Amino acid sequence: MRNCPQCGKARKGEEFKCPTCDVFYSKLDELLYEEQQKNEQNTLKGRLKIIFAADNRKQAAVAELTHIWKTTPLKTKITLWTIFAFVFALVVSVL
Numbered sequence: 001m002r003n004c005p006q007c008g009k010a011r012k013g014e015e016f017k018c019p020t021c022d023v024f025y026s027k028l029d030e031l032l033y034e035e036q037q038k039n040e041q042n043t044l045k046g047r048l049k050i051i052f053a054a055d056n057r058k059q060a061a062v063a064e065l066t067h068i069w070k071t072t073p074l075k076t077k078i079t080l081w082t083i084f085a086f087v088f089a090l091v092v093s094v095l
Contacts, residue, residue: 002011004018016033017024024030040046047064054060069077 003009004011004021004023006023007018007021009018009020011018016029016036024033041050051057051060051064
């Protein structure tokens with residue numbers, strides 16, 4: 001679709017929404033936009049955007065870390081704890 005269905009403004013480039021009235025150009029554009037947002041949210045950049053956009057950044061960071069820890073597989077958690085214990089034992093033995 002080349003023009004906005006609501007205001008009729010011409011489309012510029014590959015935008016999904018009309019910049020003036022915030023309406024999607026077509027249903028396909030709406031689906032592509034939602035998929036792009038979901039993919040971006042699963043990246044580090046997307047997670048950092050969520051934290052920096054929050055009013056309470058400390059609470060948002062704790063919530064993100066909690067979410068990451070809950071979704072981490074058990075084998076990965078065991079491996080991380082083993083590495084941490086090994087490094088801790090090395091540091092303590094040197095001191």
